[in-house]
Amino acid sequence: MDDPLISQLLSPAEHVYGESDLVLMKKAYINEKAAPELLEYQSDLLARLQDQVHNQEDTVANTDSSDAEGSLVRAIWRLELARAKHLLRAYLRTRLHKLERHVTAVLDDPGMQAHLSPLELQYAKDYFIKTGLHLKDAVTAHLPEEFNSLVRQSNVSEGHDMLSAPDLDAHVFVRVLEDRGAINLDPEGDDVVELNKDDLYVIRYQPIRELLKDKWVELV
Amino acid sequence: MDPLLSPYELEFFAEDEIVKIVPNFSLPTFSHSAIKCIGGVFGPFKPNIPVEVPIWLAVALQKRNNCRILQPEWLNTEALQDALDQEKNTAAVFQRLPFHYLEISKILFVHAKEAFGTDLLKVKELVGDICKVRLSKVNAGLQVLQGPMTVKLNNLSAAECNVIRPFFQGALDRFHLLASMETTTYPGNDDFENEDLNAQPQRHMLATA
Numbered sequence: 001m002d003d004p005l006i007s008q009l010l011s012p013a014e015h016v017y018g019e020s021d022l023v024l025m026k027k028a029y030i031n032e033k034a035a036p037e038l039l040e041y042q043s044d045l046l047a048r049l050q051d052q053v054h055n056q057e058d059t060v061a062n063t064d065s066s067d068a069e070g071s072l073v074r075a076i077w078r079l080e081l082a083r084a085k086h087l088l089r090a091y092l093r094t095r096l097h098k099l100e101r102h103v104t105a106v107l108d109d110p111g112m113q114a115h116l117s118p119l120e121l122q123y124a125k126d127y128f129i130k131t132g133l134h135l136k137d138a139v140t141a142h143l144p145e146e147f148n149s150l151v152r153q154s155n156v157s158e159g160h161d162m163l164s165a166p167d168l169d170a171h172v173f174v175r176v177l178e179d180r181g182a183i184n185l186d187p188e189g190d191d192v193v194e195l196n197k198d199d200l201y202v203i204r205y206q207p208i209r210e211l212l213k214d215k216w217v218e219l220v
Numbered sequence: 221m222d223p224l225l226s227p228y229e230l231e232f233f234a235e236d237e238i239v240k241i242v243p244n245f246s247l248p249t250f251s252h253s254a255i256k257c258i259g260g261v262f263g264p265f266k267p268n269i270p271v272e273v274p275i276w277l278a279v280a281l282q283k284r285n286n287c288r289i290l291q292p293e294w295l296n297t298e299a300l301q302d303a304l305d306q307e308k309n310t311a312a313v314f315q316r317l318p319f320h321y322l323e324i325s326k327i328l329f330v331h332a333k334e335a336f337g338t339d340l341l342k343v344k345e346l347v348g349d350i351c352k353v354r355l356s357k358v359n360a361g362l363q364v365l366q367g368p369m370t371v372k373l374n375n376l377s378a379a380e381c382n383v384i385r386p387f388f389q390g391a392l393d394r395f396h397l398l399a400s401m402e403t404t405t406y407p408g409n410d411d412f413e414n415e416d417l418n419a420q421p422q423r424h425m426l427a428t429a
Contacts, residue, residue: 049258
């Protein structure tokens with residue numbers, strides 16, 4: 001098989017119909033699902049896609065379905081709407097799940113808080129207060145005073161040392177989108193990996209964190 | 221929640237890939253006889269004129285008897301036989317196949333049996349064989365995993381990544397952790413450091429591992 005044909009087969013949806021917001025949303029969802037930490041909230045993309053969904057819903061409502069043609073097109077629109085909404089829900093739920101798991105670490109770090117939407121931030125605060133009150137009631141109230149903090153191991157701890165932080169050293173599956181050349185995997189720089197387009201690696205998350213943000217790579 | 225993508229999710233993603241269909245209808249009241257969707261303008265639909273659409277649309281149309289799905293070029297017996305031979309002949313690399321080749325085949329084997337005609341069984345068998353050869357390569361690769369490293373898996377497909385994810389991630393995460401214990405000391409473990417008897421065997425074990 002010749003190469004141009006195959007490379008077209010590898011991502012044909014984008015080749016034929018362009019990078020729609022649905023395609024971008026799918027990528028954002030997969031990145032979010034595979035990354036150990038909460039990624040930046042895709043506010044523009046979500047706003048655009050939600051707009052398109054609302055518009056399409058209006059179109060469906062205003063289309064006459066009495067003839068065969070209208071009912072066929074309406075059925076297809078409905079199907080695509082269901083797919084788009086499923087994707088939106090999956091993305092938001094994945095984020096909420098990660099937020100719940102790392103809530104103390106997220107609230108402790110303004111940089112991480114900046115990755116949340118206003119609603120997510122509100123949710124995080126409410127969630128922390130409610131689970132925190134419950135934990136205090138059920139567990140820490142019965143512990144000696146020097147060990148009853150929810151975010152510190154003991155009174156002598158410097159700072160918050162009992163946060164459920166995401167493990168940035170976790171390994172992820174990553175595909176290279178553009179030739180990037182060699183990158184250093186650790187600060188001393190004796191472990192170098194060459195990143196060329198279409199390469200697929202299992203690699204530690206930390207060294208490719210910035211590359212993911214700048215769209216050099218995507219997670220799979 | 222499972223951190224993996226489920227097989228259902230992978231199928232959902234694969235449904236965005238493109239197949240060729242032959243529609244048996246047109247849409248005279250819609251511009252260009254096409255359907256304007258969120259993901260793009262699909263069509264034009266004209267009777268007996270082949271057109272490329274996403275699989276979800278193809279399957280929906282086929283269920284309503286509005287089209288016939290065509291067998292993809294990479295999914296016929298010759299192309300697959302070629303791919304299988306190549307796959308067997310090259311021990312160290314994976315052949316380039318569509319990223320969702322397993323999911324697409326599965327969907328088409330269920331919803332577009334007619335597209336394969338009398339080749340259906342043969343095509344199914346070839347896809348299964350290719351998958352087996354590839355997975356055995358992966359398993360061979362897993363056996364040589366030792367120590368923290370970055371693993372290159374070019375051309376591995378979505379479903380294959382998903383299958384090996386727990387093994388690779390688990391093993392590599394643990395190797396990395398052990399390697400970093402070798403070089404760094406842990407905060408709060410100072411007293412541990414001072415006890416030579418305890419610290420010594422631990423280092424030793426890691427050096428020989």
